[in-house]
Amino acid sequence: xxxxxxxxxxxxxxxxxxxxxxxxxxxxxxxxxxxxxxxxxxxxxxxxxxxxxxxxxxxxxxxxxxxxxxxxxxxxxxxxxxxxxxxxxxxxxxxxxxxxxxxxxxxxxxxxxxxxxxxxxxxxxxxxxxxxxxxxxxxxxxxxxxxxxxxxxxxxxxxxxxxxxxxxxxxxxxxxxxxxxxxxxxxxxxxxxxxxxxxxxxxxxxxxxxxxxxxxxxxxxxxxxxxxxxxxxxxxxxxxxxxxxxxxxxxxxxxxxxxxxxxxxxxxxxxxxxxxxxxxxxxxxxxxxxxxxxxxx
Amino acid sequence: xxxxxxxxxxxxxxxxxxxxxxxxxxxxxxxxxxxxxxxxxxxxxxxxxxxxxxxxxxxxxxxxxxxxxxxxxxxxxxxxxxxxxxxxxxxxxxxxxxxxxxxxxxxxxxxxxxxxxxxxxxxxxxxxxxxxxxxxxxxxxxxxxxxxxxxxxxxxxxxxxxxxxxxxxxxxxxxxxxxxxxxxxxxxxxxxxxxxxxxxxxxxxxxxxxxxxxxxxxxxxxxxxxxxxxxxxxxxxxxxxxxxxxxxxxxxxxxxxxxxxxxxxxxxxxxxxxxxxxxxxxxxxxxxxxxxxxxxxxxxxxxxxxxxxxxxxxxxxxxxxxxxxxxxxxxxxxxxxxxxxxxxxxxxxxxxxxxxxxxxxxxxxxxxxxxxxxxxxxxxxxxxxxxxxx
Numbered sequence: 001x002x003x004x005x006x007x008x009x010x011x012x013x014x015x016x017x018x019x020x021x022x023x024x025x026x027x028x029x030x031x032x033x034x035x036x037x038x039x040x041x042x043x044x045x046x047x048x049x050x051x052x053x054x055x056x057x058x059x060x061x062x063x064x065x066x067x068x069x070x071x072x073x074x075x076x077x078x079x080x081x082x083x084x085x086x087x088x089x090x091x092x093x094x095x096x097x098x099x100x101x102x103x104x105x106x107x108x109x110x111x112x113x114x115x116x117x118x119x120x121x122x123x124x125x126x127x128x129x130x131x132x133x134x135x136x137x138x139x140x141x142x143x144x145x146x147x148x149x150x151x152x153x154x155x156x157x158x159x160x161x162x163x164x165x166x167x168x169x170x171x172x173x174x175x176x177x178x179x180x181x182x183x184x185x186x187x188x189x190x191x192x193x194x195x196x197x198x199x200x201x202x203x204x205x206x207x208x209x210x211x212x213x214x215x216x217x218x219x220x221x222x223x224x225x226x227x228x229x230x231x232x233x234x235x236x237x238x239x240x241x242x243x244x245x246x247x248x249x250x251x252x253x254x255x256x257x258x259x260x261x262x263x264x265x266x267x268x269x270x271x272x273x274x275x276x277x278x279x280x281x282x283x284x285x286x287x288x289x290x291x292x293x294x295x296x297x
Numbered sequence: 298x299x300x301x302x303x304x305x306x307x308x309x310x311x312x313x314x315x316x317x318x319x320x321x322x323x324x325x326x327x328x329x330x331x332x333x334x335x336x337x338x339x340x341x342x343x344x345x346x347x348x349x350x351x352x353x354x355x356x357x358x359x360x361x362x363x364x365x366x367x368x369x370x371x372x373x374x375x376x377x378x379x380x381x382x383x384x385x386x387x388x389x390x391x392x393x394x395x396x397x398x399x400x401x402x403x404x405x406x407x408x409x410x411x412x413x414x415x416x417x418x419x420x421x422x423x424x425x426x427x428x429x430x431x432x433x434x435x436x437x438x439x440x441x442x443x444x445x446x447x448x449x450x451x452x453x454x455x456x457x458x459x460x461x462x463x464x465x466x467x468x469x470x471x472x473x474x475x476x477x478x479x480x481x482x483x484x485x486x487x488x489x490x491x492x493x494x495x496x497x498x499x500x501x502x503x504x505x506x507x508x509x510x511x512x513x514x515x516x517x518x519x520x521x522x523x524x525x526x527x528x529x530x531x532x533x534x535x536x537x538x539x540x541x542x543x544x545x546x547x548x549x550x551x552x553x554x555x556x557x558x559x560x561x562x563x564x565x566x567x568x569x570x571x572x573x574x575x576x577x578x579x580x581x582x583x584x585x586x587x588x589x590x591x592x593x594x595x596x597x598x599x600x601x602x603x604x605x606x607x608x609x610x611x612x613x614x615x616x617x618x619x620x621x622x623x624x625x626x627x628x629x630x631x632x633x634x635x636x637x638x639x640x641x642x643x644x645x646x647x648x649x650x651x652x653x654x655x656x657x658x659x660x661x662x663x664x665x666x667x668x669x670x671x672x673x674x675x676x677x678x679x680x681x682x683x684x685x686x687x
Contacts, residue, residue, distance in 0.1 A: 011519050125573035265511055270514050
């Protein structure tokens with residue numbers, strides 16, 4: 001039982017990190033950025049390239065090197081997110097939402113097969129692997145790498161929350177989410193704020209990608225697909241557009257999967273996850289924490 | 298060997314229907330060269346294998362193996378009194394649509410025997426194309442039971458089948474006395490084929506107990522659910538029948554969770570990447586696999602020839618492709634013509650033709666009478682032959 005809770009919490013924190021980007025972008029420009037899962041993949045590959053170029057890293061320094069690579073990867077994936085927004089989404093800002101959605105799917109394919117063309121279609125083994133001791137806590141096996149990764153994830157989420165609640169840019173983000181035109185009239189540089197949103201969301205997904213590579217040890221160019229859909233599910237469960245909802249949704253989805261597979265068997269894991277998505281979409285489309293969304297003109 | 302998802306297969310069959318009609322009319326318009334006997338010029342062998350996509354490395358091994366046999370046969374005087382062999386290689390990309398287009402291409406270019414086929418899911422839709430053109434197929438690697446299930450006269454498989462692989466797996470479990478086993482597949486046809494067959498053979502046999510038979514979704518990173526399920530049943534052996542990518546992750550996560558039992562994988566997981574992904578945990582992992590040049594006794598000279606010709610080491614299915622071409626040449630020689638029906642008759646009649654997998658004689662369903670599966674074990678980071686069954 002404790003093992004289930006721990007496994008759910010661990011996987012859930014990955015979902016939460018990626019779901020944040022989905023939710024932030026949706027909250028601000030009402031775009032379902034389906035390329036977001038591929039930013040996660042891009043992060044893993046950037047981390048892979050950086051670590052490979054660093055060459056042999058002694059085991060004692062691997063965590064330090066990994067943290068450095070994590071930061072650089074976040075900067076690069078963040079910039080990639082900004083670039084994608086500038087090239088693919090901004091020109092379609094006034095277009096019907098369906099057009100932007102299809103563009104997002106197109107961006108997703110471009111990223112996947114672009115990486116496949118550059119890095120090759122074969123899965124790669126990550127050069128640095130987080131290894132560490134295992135503790136028995138109340139019958140659950142908890143490993144040091146898991147704790148480190150969850151601390152990083154929690155730290156990133158707390159930092160994001162503070163940024164959005166306490167800074168002026170954060171306030172601007174929230175106001176654009178409420179009413180874009182009014183924010184424009186109040187003198188907020190809407191484009192700059194949207195750029196920043198994409199940067200933060202993509203950086204978080206990139207961080208998750210590097211962390212997944214270091215923990216699971218293997219990356220491939222399609223790794224963002226399923227986890228992107230799961231993160232979308234997490235965002236919907238928590239209430240899409242809501243930051244705290246995305247974090248909560250990720251953890252809830254992690255639990256749902258862990259308990260679902262325990263009761264119904266491993267092959268039902270994804271059936272279970274996406275059945276929950278459908279249930280939420282029909283019964284409570286606003287999610288756990290979401291507010292009622294009114295259509296604005 | 299590989300098998301795509303159900304959707305790909307359905308799509309493939311649908312497109313095969315569309316394309317095969319087109320292929321036929323194309324053949325007629327181009328003078329009916331397809332499938333009809335030729336009496337002069339080179340004798341063309343068609344080979345549709347993956348040259349792009351994630352299976353591209355294996356396609357290259359197969360192409361080289363086949364080319365080596367073609368060169369040797371041509372050097373020795375060719376077939377049918379001095380006619381040279383010519384290999385037509387086309388890409389299937391492990392994709393049904395691409396395979397169908399490529400099969401049509403080699404048919405229209407006048408191939409008289411097909412010696413390709415790696416991904417079962419991509420090979421399946423090419424069956425009707427070669428069948429309509431009356432071209433015999435010697436399939437070197439693809440090994441789904443479905444390829445021969447239709448009972449087509451022109452289809453011959455020279456790789457062991459899923460059924461034979463299961464028999465080998467069970468023999469190993471009994472010989473090494475593993476009392477309990479967990480079967481894990483990735484829900485693709487190829488993989489599920491093996492677990493289902495293994496389970497039914499185990500039940501018939503009765504000396505091993507299946508504690509768990511479950512599936513995972515391919516393409517994910519986190520397999521903690523299946524790891525938890527395995528840990529709670531604690532079997533003596535875990536048999537994974539999917540591909541190396543998920544296999545490596547599952548082995549790694551099982552070891553991290555403290556699993557101490559034995560792990561065995563099927564032929565789809567026998568790849569150097571499995572060891573890279575699984576890390577330390579791969580050491581001692583068993584595999585059911587057909588012989589590769591590395592594990593074959595007495596293949597050193599052949600390996601040296603291969604290296605001299607292509608400046609690289611042979612890999613999985615190099616030998617089978619080499620044998621497929623030799624077998625095709627032998628059958629053409631026996632038949633005394635390049636007519637499809639004659640070659641098929643000659644193939645069915647072959648008895649004791651010497652190949653890497655042993656003396657060849659086809660069963661009535663055109664598969665090998667013995668699959669030639671052996672047990673490999675990871676030692677020092679490499680798959681090596683284990684003598685558990687010898």
